[in-house]
Amino acid sequence: MNGLAAQDCLRELFARTEQGGDEELFRQARQARTARWGDRIFLYGFLYLSTFCRNDCAFCQYRRSNAEERRYRKSLRELREAGLRLAEDGVHLLDLTLGEDPYLVEGEGFARLEEMVSVLHRETGLPVMVSPGVITAAQLSRLRQAGADWYACYQETHDQRRFARLRLGQDFDRRRQARLDAAAAGLLVEDGLLTGLGETADELAASLLVMRDEPLSQVRAMSYVPHACTLPVPEQGAAGQGATDGRRTHELRAIAAMRLLMPDRLVPASLDVDGLAGLRMRLMAGANVVTSIVPSGCGFAGVATRELDIDDARRSVAAVRRVLDGMGMEMATAADYARWLESRRQALAAGEGRQEGHACG
Numbered sequence: 001m002n003g004l005a006a007q008d009c010l011r012e013l014f015a016r017t018e019q020g021g022d023e024e025l026f027r028q029a030r031q032a033r034t035a036r037w038g039d040r041i042f043l044y045g046f047l048y049l050s051t052f053c054r055n056d057c058a059f060c061q062y063r064r065s066n067a068e069e070r071r072y073r074k075s076l077r078e079l080r081e082a083g084l085r086l087a088e089d090g091v092h093l094l095d096l097t098l099g100e101d102p103y104l105v106e107g108e109g110f111a112r113l114e115e116m117v118s119v120l121h122r123e124t125g126l127p128v129m130v131s132p133g134v135i136t137a138a139q140l141s142r143l144r145q146a147g148a149d150w151y152a153c154y155q156e157t158h159d160q161r162r163f164a165r166l167r168l169g170q171d172f173d174r175r176r177q178a179r180l181d182a183a184a185a186g187l188l189v190e191d192g193l194l195t196g197l198g199e200t201a202d203e204l205a206a207s208l209l210v211m212r213d214e215p216l217s218q219v220r221a222m223s224y225v226p227h228a229c230t231l232p233v234p235e236q237g238a239a240g241q242g243a244t245d246g247r248r249t250h251e252l253r254a255i256a257a258m259r260l261l262m263p264d265r266l267v268p269a270s271l272d273v274d275g276l277a278g279l280r281m282r283l284m285a286g287a288n289v290v291t292s293i294v295p296s297g298c299g300f301a302g303v304a305t306r307e308l309d310i311d312d313a314r315r316s317v318a319a320v321r322r323v324l325d326g327m328g329m330e331m332a333t334a335a336d337y338a339r340w341l342e343s344r345r346q347a348l349a350a351g352e353g354r355q356e357g358h359a360c361g
């Protein structure tokens, strides 16, 4: 299918106003997942290690201008304890996320971040993803040397005008370049879309084709969660933007379309938007990684939702495993993930990191 046909079919998929066709789309996505991955699901632990940030993104409660936010920066000891707990619970990876904390991403504080990556990787034996925002190519190489396997940096949208309204004062190309620098440094890379903010079917279709053509190994979509200090949710009425689940329509369709278009990439179902209650519908749409598993009682926050389902242990391996059991799916093993990681590295090194599928028939 050529680029134009793919763009047309994706546009039609996102533009549908009724949700009748979604069940068939999700069924095809689940079929593609089973064909490529079986029904074994990966689970990622999530540690938001610092909520300080130099940026002022219009969609984020941790934006610089939010003076109400009770910010924190976790110590290496707190991080180590939480990481070991998650490893014991059986997660396959630790995602160390932070705002663009000036202390940790600039100057001598960066050595602290390197040390956190190195200690967590060495003491848990788990692969580590880092999500520090935009940093330099040299810093990305240092994190790779420290033991990081992944770099996550979300564009949110690939429409430059919308980007400017979301990631205020940030450089579109510089953000994209950071992902390319990470791939060049030998890191696996994740990009992500933010949905539910009035994005058009054209924008979503264009984003998926851009993501397909970048050296990404994980691609995601997450619905916007409004806060007192962030953008108001757009008027309903846009295609599929009806009730809450309507506002999830673009996210769920994006998950399914990513699964079909990029069969060899990991596609997350994040617990961070709707908590445990939102897991089933994201897995039914074809996701094969559950992310944002946060240890309870340690004062670690979520990103889109600060506390949702954390201290009552609903964002836990045990709770996720119960949902998987109920769906006839199972948790992958640590060996499954290690094998996939190694095979993915070899595929990328051989220039074969882009298996293509079709989102329409």
Ligand code: MD0
Binding pocket: 046, 095, 097, 131, 152, 268, 270, 271, 272, 291, 292, 302, 303, 304
């Ligand atoms: C998640 N809350 O997976 C996390 C976060 C950042 N690398 C991941 C958005 O939903």
Ligand code: SF4
Binding pocket: 053, 054, 055, 056, 057, 060, 061, 062, 063, 064, 098, 099, 100, 133
């Ligand atoms: Fe900072 Fe990230 Fe929030 Fe933007 S999305 S304000 S970069 S923490």
